[in-house]
Amino acid sequence: MPLAILALAISAFGIGTTEFVMMGLLPNVADDLGTSVPTAGYLVSAYALGVVVGAPLLTALGSRVPRKRMLLLLMGLFTVGNLASAVAPGYGTLLAGRFLAGLPHGAFFGVGAVVAARMVSEERRARAVAAMFLGLTVANIVGVPAATALGQSLGWRATFLVVSVVGLLALASLALLVPLLPEEEHSGLAQEFTALRDPQVLLGLLTAVFGFAGVFAVYSYLASMMTEVTGFADSTVTLLLALFGIGMTLGALAAGPLTDRALRPTLYGSLAALAVVLVAFHYAARSKELAPVAVVVLGMVGFLTTTPLQMLVMNKARRAPTLASASNHSAFNLANAGGAWLGGIAIGAGWGWTSPALVGAVLAVIGLGIAITAGVLDHRAPGTASAVVATGQPRPSGVTDGVGA
Template identity: 40%
Template sequence: MKYPIAIWMLAIGAFAIGMTEFVIMGLLPNIARDFDVTVSQAGQLITGYALGVAIGGPIIVMLTIKWNRKYLLLALMGIFILGNVAASFSPSYGFMMTSRIITSLAHGSFFGIGSILAASMVKPERRASAMALMFMGLSMSNILGVPFGTLIGQNFGWPMTFIIISILGAIALIGIIIFVPMQKETEKSSVLNELKILKEKRLWLTLAVTLFGFSSVFAYFTYISTVLIDVSHVQEHLISYLLIIFGIGVTLGNVVGGKLADWDLNKALKMIFIAFIAYFVLLYFIQMNGYLMVVGIFFFGLIGFSMSPSLQFKSTLISKDAPTLASTLNQSAFNLGNALGAFIGGVVVTHLPVASLSLVAPLLTVVGLIFLFISIAVEKREGMTT
């Protein structure tokens, strides 16, 4: 099935943003070494980025609620480029943290607004798949961007990685200027209309499902380099190749997740959550062998990221009057989950054997599953379905 070229342009922006978010995980040992901090402290650069997305996204949506969405996307890509250029010249850990937070301000609003635009360009029965296509850029960044960026960072220094990301951001900016059409405003959004969604308890339940359900992904993935080196005994120069395998799994998971969401949203999420929890237990034993981790990391990406389209689509169904804020808040929930996961992972790495990450991480998804059951029960009681 063909999708409008504008969605592909949004996917390019998603690729660049995904690369800057995820590439740092493969470079944590290098960055920690250069700034003379522990790997756990370097991991807080991920937490800082995630918190910037979570807090900055909704604020930017409220401040720019009357902006044309194309102009807003261009402004967000400008912020993204500026943040990555600053990161490449970071002389200290504090400066690096600041540049990451600046970069993060573009993330939540870009995905929140972009996913709504993608869904609006296709028929209702294909909306989850259209969102999944945009998020495919995020997935592809794991296959191509992250391993390439990790390889560049390990061989030419991590600042070069962020320079390349800045160039990709500029390409995305030009693509949006040329191909994304100027949106026709049929109805002016207002802050008041958007804020009304905050009274909807189904929104808060959905955000809780996203926050806890997805946080287990980052609890483990944030320290994947450490796991591969210390537990799986993989040589450092091979990590970028294993991340390619992970990225392939992420991409397939995104496609499968989109199809499942179009089929039956709540059933899809229940299946994915339960499968993911069970897989973490299996992963505890798989990670002890470097050869098995080639397959293990593939399925980790596939199952973990198959929940993304369903979680994002679920948020857009909560309110027709406030889709921008609901969608952006869901991105905030994703990234608060990322921050929570990175924090929990850091505690485990600091105080427990690294291998135990795969047993602690799924506890977060268990909490997400509980909130999912509560959410479904509320929807049934109110006669609503998603």
């Protein structure tokens, strides 16, 4: 893999750390700011909504900006947002800081995925994108647990200061390792929006919204579930978060080759497995022996869905994949916000700390239904099934997205 993908992975590490660390710090932030855990959970939603707004907005504004420069600008905004979170004097300003930090997230991964795909041969595109996403998974093994432990010992503000430093390191790696890409690879804004209106792209985005919401319905309250229901001490939360990251890494490693081989079957299988695992998680969380295993498996099947969904919208967007790719991260983080919100409603209604797992299972089933519907429609319309790859070139004959496979 090109060294530029390492720079993208380092950036993904920083983004993944700040995105997921708030879940482990919710009890600490709630205590410090004098609010409840479900209310503090809206800090997760604020970041996610920043992604939802920022992905299409910043991608549109930067449609004519060279991709390397765009990546640098987005990482700079990410660093400023985390610094603002670190110095926020109260809940409202922290909410705003989290929203600001989330704004560049989707656009960065949207542009980064296209850059990663264009630096490797066509048959290794999904693996290149998955390699960039490994930064997210490593963040959950190392970054999130370490940042959570730091926040628990020195205060949550220290966590966001350290993430700001990671942002600066990511800026340096992007400047040194990512090459300037040819200007002709940029699509016009009108062309990007036209590609985004493709029914298969829209169905892919809708699949991400519902399917991935199931993961965040649980993950947003994982720390509280493990301490309030399973009976683990607060000090073990960082280990449990690391286990989730290990599962994510296993899912990412499997997702690249599987997606390159058969996209839609990989997507169907991961969503179906996610629904089953979420139901099992509801019961496994009551056992100290089973809960850690369930955390690993949930991370694995949850992250297995990300690469096929990313490649699906990039393929179906044909010659203008950047906005569709960025919008996919809006969809993931709309799922983040929605999952956290619905999980909080279930807990607030008195259904129990593990009730978000059952809510998540229903959401995963809905996502699977949308994915299957999209596959059937694509199979019935052969003209739409031949995607154009992210390089802007027609897909070679014999390479499919797994429709009908």
